Amino acid sequence: MSTIGLQTSVWRLALPPESPEEALRLYTENHCIAVGWGLVGDLRRLDAQGPKDIEKALRSVPQYKGLDTLARGAQSLWDLWREIRTGDGSRSWRSPASTNG
Numbered sequence: 001m002s003t004i005g006l007q008t009s010v011w012r013l014a015l016p017p018e019s020p021e022e023a024l025r026l027y028t029e030n031h032c033i034a035v036g037w038g039l040v041g042d043l044r045r046l047d048a049q050g051p052k053d054i055e056k057a058l059r060s061v062p063q064y065k066g067l068d069t070l071a072r073g074a075q076s077l078w079d080l081w082r083e084i085r086t087g088d089g090s091r092s093w094r095s096p097a098s099t100n101g
Helices: 020-030 051-059 070-083
Strands: 010-015 089-094
Touching: 010 020, 051 070
Parallel strands: 010 089
Antiparallel strands: none
């Protein structure tokens, strides 16, 4: 199969600082990723037309009320939801907050 003309992306995924090794093991074993904001549920049911729709759904989750990162989270979810494609790669990244030193 030729790959001429096909583009793939590599997504940088931050591992959760509280358990990066466990998260990476689960992602690898289950051939999936988790991007947080799980309480919002399956994005397919939202019929979102943009990040504002996702932000509205995030704001409806009681555990997320008052968080100042909802707009940024909604934009990240929208970008991943609309742009990731079969064949794209990923690289895990441990945030500086999760290192010892």
